Amino acid sequence: MEKTFVFGVSVEGDNFTDRTQETKRIRSNFENGVNTILISPRRIGKTSLVKKVCSSITEPSIKTIYMDIYDCRNEYDFYTRFATSVLQGTSSRIEHALESAKEFSISLGIKPKDIEPETILSLPEKIARKKRAHIVICIDEFQQIGEFPDSLTVQKRLRGSWQHQQSTSYCLFGSKKHMMENIFQSRRMPFYMFGDTLYLKPIPTREWIPFIQSRFASKGKFIAAELAEKICSTVDNHSSYVQQLAWNVLLQTESNATEQNLKDAVKELLNQCSSLFTQQTESLSSYQMNFLKAVCSGIHSGFGHKEVTDRFDLGSKSNIARIQKSLTDKELIDKIDGRTVIADPVLRLWLTSQYL
Ligand SMILES: Nc1ncnc2c1ncn2[C@@H]1O[C@H](COP(=O)(O)OP(=O)(O)OP(=O)(O)O)[C@@H](O)[C@H]1O
Numbered sequence: 001m002e003k004t005f006v007f008g009v010s011v012e013g014d015n016f017t018d019r020t021q022e023t024k025r026i027r028s029n030f031e032n033g034v035n036t037i038l039i040s041p042r043r044i045g046k047t048s049l050v051k052k053v054c055s056s057i058t059e060p061s062i063k064t065i066y067m068d069i070y071d072c073r074n075e076y077d078f079y080t081r082f083a084t085s086v087l088q089g090t091s092s093r094i095e096h097a098l099e100s101a102k103e104f105s106i107s108l109g110i111k112p113k114d115i116e117p118e119t120i121l122s123l124p125e126k127i128a129r130k131k132r133a134h135i136v137i138c139i140d141e142f143q144q145i146g147e148f149p150d151s152l153t154v155q156k157r158l159r160g161s162w163q164h165q166q167s168t169s170y171c172l173f174g175s176k177k178h179m180m181e182n183i184f185q186s187r188r189m190p191f192y193m194f195g196d197t198l199y200l201k202p203i204p205t206r207e208w209i210p211f212i213q214s215r216f217a218s219k220g221k222f223i224a225a226e227l228a229e230k231i232c233s234t235v236d237n238h239s240s241y242v243q244q245l246a247w248n249v250l251l252q253t254e255s256n257a258t259e260q261n262l263k264d265a266v267k268e269l270l271n272q273c274s275s276l277f278t279q280q281t282e283s284l285s286s287y288q289m290n291f292l293k294a295v296c297s298g299i300h301s302g303f304g305h306k307e308v309t310d311r312f313d314l315g316s317k318s319n320i321a322r323i324q325k326s327l328t329d330k331e332l333i334d335k336i337d338g339r340t341v342i343a344d345p346v347l348r349l350w351l352t353s354q355y356l
């Protein structure tokens with residue numbers, strides 16, 4: 001059965017809505033050899049977007065290669081993933097990949113002792129030149145690089161090699177916004193100014209409304225535009241949650257969706273997320289919890305003011321700075337236009353329902 005609303009996995013085809021501007025910009029980068037860096041909060045749609053752009057490129061001289069490095073723990077894991085993805089992505093069959101491996105003196109199942117990082121890193125460029133093609137390498141969960149032992153040296157090595165390549169470009173993206181920013185936005189870091197940086201914004205409500213309405217219609221049900229709009233605003237237009245909440249509403253709806261259906265659907269969403277949120281918050285100190293409560297109560301700046309520290313028991317100024325740093329590192333809070341917010345809109349609803 002075709003799913004009416006899809007969440008939790010990357011989406012394609014009819015399940016993919018909007019993103020016309022972003023698709024155009026990234027595709028133009030791919031076609032013109034411009035490196036791309038894609039940053040957004042979790043589950044907004046980075047993977048879906050990059051896969052869509054890759055599949056939309058029909059020009060035979062441009063080859064796109066997608067790899068996910070979420071499980072790479074060190075640079076050698078990375079080189080193995082990199083080499084196999086490049087060889088498989090540029091050869092039409094496995095045997096060809098093995099032949100290319102020999103030709104380019106690469107051994108698959110790379111071991112730390114026989115690794116030549118430079119040989120591996122320059123592989124796409126060599127293949128691209130030989131095939132007179134342009135290769136675009138898309139690396140998902142790129143922030144993993146920041147966790148590697150001796151990460152800075154690895155980053156220097158990658159950048160050093162990649163920046164000289166003429167026939168290969170890169171699209172780097174990942175689900176941990178804060179770590180991605182650390183890699184790409186600090187002047188001191190090797191990947192600073194590596195390419196065109198896109199902040200992927202939520203899909204606008206005007207795009208979601210017809211999408212949600214048509215999905216309801218496909219099941220013989222109706223949802224008014226105002227209610228579809230409320231689905232979006234309840235979860236701050238967060239892509240994955242819009243789909244999940246719309247699905248919950250659809251399940252509640254007899255024929256015409258009602259306000260009550262939405263209320264029940266939100267309750268259900270909180271239930272569905274509850275164990276994850278419990279896990280994410282149970283090890284927090286009481287100061288850290290107090291800080292989250294302050295943000296949920298509508299405080300977004302000026303945490304050091306006496307009224308705020310007294311009301312929420314946040315401790316000294318230096319304590320507050322520590323709390324903010326550790327909650328940011330855990331990706332629980334985020335700073336948008338100078339305002340501190342709970343990074344996950346449903347976590348915010350859940351905290352509010354639990355503690356306020
Ligand atoms: N263009 C889109 N149209 C409709 N729904 C979308 C779109 N992009 C994302 N979504 C919704 O968001 C969910 C997550 O998408 P995706 O996995 O692409 O996001 P991501 O940003 O890569 O997530 P993560 O941060 O976990 O890596 C999808 O399952 C889908 O429900």
Ligand SMILES: [Mg+2]
Nearest residue numbers: 046047140175
């Ligand atoms: Mg992703």
